Amino acid sequence: MRKTLAEIRSMKAEGKRISMLTAYDSSMARLLSCCEVDILLVGDSLGMVMLGYDSTVPVTMEEMLHHTKAVRRGAPDAFIIGDMPFGANHTGERDAVMNGIRFLKEGGCDAVKLEGGLVMCGVVRALVEAGVPVMAHIGLTPQTASQLGGFKLQGRGLDDARRMLAEARGLEAAGAFGLIIECIPDGLAQVITESIAIPTIGIGAGVHCDGQVLVSHDLLGMFDKFTPKFVKKYANLSPIIKESIQQYNQEVKTGAYPDTKHSFSSQADYRQLLNE
16 A cells, blocks of 8 residues: 555654665566555666666656656556656746646656755745655755766765755755655764654665665666665676576577477468468
8 A cells, every 4th residue: 555645754753664766667666566665766867777878967857757657557556756857946946846746747656856955945845835745865966966076975074964964954844754865974864864853765875864765776786887885786687687688599599489388389271371
């Protein structure tokens, strides 16, 4: 049964860990839903994982909606969050609200996620007032990674840590129901988690967060372009997939596939058709 916002919020107070994984298509969404993952995130990481972009920046609203619809079809009972792509919430509160509403109306999402700190508090507030639940995202924010010096650990110094703590508190006050914190020291993640009442979801932020999120393709070892330090591969499917495809390719070329076991037969004498 699909979790509600109230249930997700209460998991922190009850000491229940929150599991979140990315889903980009119906098949993966169905598998994750069967495993009772608490939240499915249709992340703009699909730009790199599924669409072959070099970053998340090129991803459009139309591409995000295309994938959120597929995920909803595959997991009708899951709590699904749609990721606001770069530009969807940067041109003013009105545009942000309109795009947030599209995620709910067209994409079938239960909430949206957006990157950014204090500068996004007004947008978060506007979305929430319009009835669009928001999960915020601070720390390493991939859409603006170039401004942060690349995909690097954030919050190393106390000044950055103070800023990040202020961002967390500000986003909570603006109405965010949860907060993703990415690639920061575990001690800072613990302080942030203890300083706000909403759940924190970590990715490369240590064990003290209220929950964790990973890209499913990373977890399964299916995306081998690079592997972040914080990713634990619970499987290594890439070589298995390659081996299976290579075997199929070889059997097709030698005529070993399909064999009689994988073919249909009939008693009719079809060869007589050649003489007609």
